[in-house]
Amino acid sequence: MATEILMPALSPTMEEGTLAKWLVKEGDTVNSGDVMAEIETDKATMEFEAVDEGIIGKILIAEGTEAVKVNTAIAILVEDGEALDATPTTAAAAAAPAAVEAPAPSAAPVAASVPAAPAVDVTPDWPEGTELVQTTVREALRDAMAEEMRSDDGVFLMGEEVAEYQGAYKISQGLLDEFGAKRVIDTPITEHGFTGIAVGAAFGGLKPIVEFMTFNFALQAMDHIINSAAKTLYMSGGQMGAPMVFRGANGAAARVGAQHSQDFAAWFMQIPGLKVAMPYSASDAKGLLKSAIRDPNPVVFLENEILYGRAFDVPKLDDYTVPFGKARIWRTGTDVTIVSFGIGMQYALEAADKLAEDGISAEVIDLRTLRPMDTPAIIKSVMKTNRLVTVEEGWPQGSVGSYISSVVMQEAFDYLDAPVINCTGKDVPMPYAANLEKHALITTEEVIEAVKQVTYR
Amino acid sequence: MAARKSVKKTNVSAEELTEHYRSMLLIRRFEEKAGQLYGMGLIGGFCHLYIGQEAVVVGLESAAEEGDKRLTSYRDHGHMLACGMEAGGVMAELTGREGGLSKGKGGSMHMFSKEKHFYGGHGIVGAQVPIGAGLAFADKYKDNGRVTFTYFGDGASNQGQVYETFNMAALWELPVIFVIENNQYAMGTSQQRSSVTPDIYTRGAAFGIPGEAVDGMSVLAVKDAGERAVAHCRAGKGPYILEVKTYRYRGHSMSDPAKYRTREEVQKMREERDPIEQVRAMLLENKYATEDDLKAIDKEIKEVVNQSADFARTSPEPALEELWTDIYA
Ligand SMILES: Cc1ncc(C[n+]2csc(CCOP(=O)(O)OP(=O)(O)O)c2C)c(N)n1
Ligand SMILES: [Mg+2]
Secondary structure, three states: OOEEEEOOOOOOOOOEEEEEEEOOOOOOEEOOOOEEEEEEOOOOEEEEEOOOOEEEEEEOOOOOEEEEEOOOEEEEEEOOOOOOOOOOOOOHHHHOOOOOOOOOHHHOOOOOOOOOOOOOOOOOOOOOOOOEEEEEHHHHHHHHHHHHHHHOOOEEEEEOOOOOOOOOOOOOOOHHHHHOOOOEEEOOOOHHHHHHHHHHHHHOOOEEEEEEEEOOHHHHHHHHHHHHHOOHHHHOOOOOOOOEEEEEEOEOOOOOOOOOOEOOHHHHHOOOOOEEEOOOOHHHHHHHHHHHHHOOOEEEEEEOOOOOOOEEEEEOOOOOOOOOOOOEEEEOOOOEEEEEOOOHHHHHHHHHHHHHHOOOOEEEEEOOEEEOEOHHHHHHHHHHHOOEEEEOOOOOOOOHHHHHHHHHHHHHHHHOOOOOEEEOOOOOOOOOOHHHHHHHOOOHHHHHHHHHHHOOO | OHHHHOOOOOOOOHHHHHHHHHHHHHHHHHHHHHHHHHHOOOOOOOOOOOOOOHHHHHHHHOOOOOOOEEEEEOOOHHHHHHOOOOHHHHHHHHOOOOOOOOOOOOOOOOOOEOOOOEEEEEOOOOOHHHHHHHHHHHHHHHOOOOOEEEEEEOOHHHOHHHHHHHHHHHHOOOOEEEEEEEOOEEOOEEHHHHOOOOOHHHHHHHHOOOEEEEEOOOHHHHHHHHHHHHHHHHOOOOOEEEEEEOOOOOOOOOOOOOOOOOHHHHHHHHHHHOHHHHHHHHHHHOOOOOHHHHHHHHHHHHHHHHHHHHHHHHOOOOOHHHHHOOOOO
């Protein structure tokens, strides 16, 4: 019985890939476990193994083909004695019920909607005429570290799988090659321990970058981040502190459940002595990370797995930095202010696009850093629009948005024409099921709904 | 094929050996099917397969008694099947459906069964170790004679909380068996690159905890060691460490290209030390089973696994209200 061999999904976020190489040809016999092909995902080149035994009847997708969608038939497997061109029975995947949902919405490719250049209120982050290069957030982060490591030999990177494996999410790709094992250090799985060692190294005059594979694992190291790194400058009466960066993926990934999908922005934002950055675009990822590494204080740098593969314009400058505490206005508007940061910006910008079609003009502010926070930029905007919606992925109680609401209430109460609405993730642990996960996350529709509510439309 | 040639006559009964074969094969076929469903996009997120390590959990489960407890990391499908949790319920959890053991809310890494005394499915490396000792604490408190099998990896064995736990478990003589599943790699990091102690079990000595290294590719060796450990714990002598040397054939999770080891290394292990092949050879050598008998078992297992996959595909997605349940008791 001939069966179709389908393009496999090889990572939680993969939707398509390149069929880089066939290692079998038509007529070859394969056994379970034999490598049939090499497939490139956005993160890696993976070997694709046979599950069933049989003979390769026909190769349907030639090697070198890019953007092959998951579940496309790529070859036909026939049984011994069957004609090589036997027609396959419906492959198993095709029999899957239509109810099976595509990966979580957050994983869906969303064009980084760069709104039309706002006319006012925006100081550009780079001089006019600067050459711009489409760069992924992943590359931007790597470039930032590489540049800072070149210019300061006290800067080093440590974490799990950062060196030989090139990073679990491939952020440190190439760094071991360039800087060697002294400065790009694989640690055992022992977050509390290596974070403490990094804090000590910072006391000792170095500038550590600690990569947490994800911030879920930083919980193991919370004591050193908060009690050791954030407070020493104060406790020593200013004699010594911890100039260092804690960075890694934060927030929901796709389908990894309650312990691996959570946004800690609001937690870290609470701590005096810490600085907190949470970039959305690649240029901010680069410019802020460079600033973070130079900063004489401990900086928590919150990245996002879903954004790693997304490309944005990054200015081609020798030393591009973005200051902390300065929001970026992505889009100017008059009817409502939408404030967000990190991946929340994706929903904010999408909502603003759709709202524009309905004649609602939204001003979209990306905070970029949460501590220090550019509250003056928010106040200024609210004074103009008189309405505010905040957008974040984290939980509602004690959210970043609730802090912003209180500031706006105290400083711009008379300017508000409607109560502030905080759009957040749902108040639940992240479920695994695809349909539930979709509902647990914040959506663009919810942002639009909130804007309509505050604008009484 | 050294292992296959050196097959010895055994005094283990045909029944017992056949049962080991069946249990290990169920795990192997189940995991292969899970890999397939992942490739089809029916399973999402991380999915850590247990292929290659089957003898560890099957050997130890055969040393356990009703009421004993177990818990492990995210690499948990094998443990669940071995302690008798329904294949359909496990597979449907992997596809995130209502019929899953956690109603689709836990996923591959997080399943639990009160009935089978399976306490998870833990996603944070090392976190299950003190929790396992805590279960043993409760058993000792209740004086009920139960033991807890606390499984963790070679990578997890570097977490500080493991040693905090060793100290307390020894201090309070808790009936806990620490099972270190040393499959030689923690993601892309080989054990030599992360640890100065080649034999992890020796670290128990600092706390006066007896331990031993065990051939984790031999289900009978694992069972033997398991019985020693259980006897020690049940006699009220405190914790015991089993470092089971094993090997995972697949990548760490589905998205691991596994470039940190050679194909030959994996192939050699598969060909020479495969736990299922070893038992298969023994069954034939000792004339406990014929090729046809084994074929019949293979077929039976395939049927169970296919049914679990059908169930996992057709079970509906959880109702949306489930988003809001089980947050508080
Ligand atoms: C505290 C923590 N740090 C990092 C991770 C990411 N991570 C998941 S599994 C793993 C490797 C664990 O290896 P090991 O303990 O040997 O178990 P194995 O996967 O080999 O079964 C890592 C680093 C995690 N889940 N938790
Ligand atoms: Mg391991």
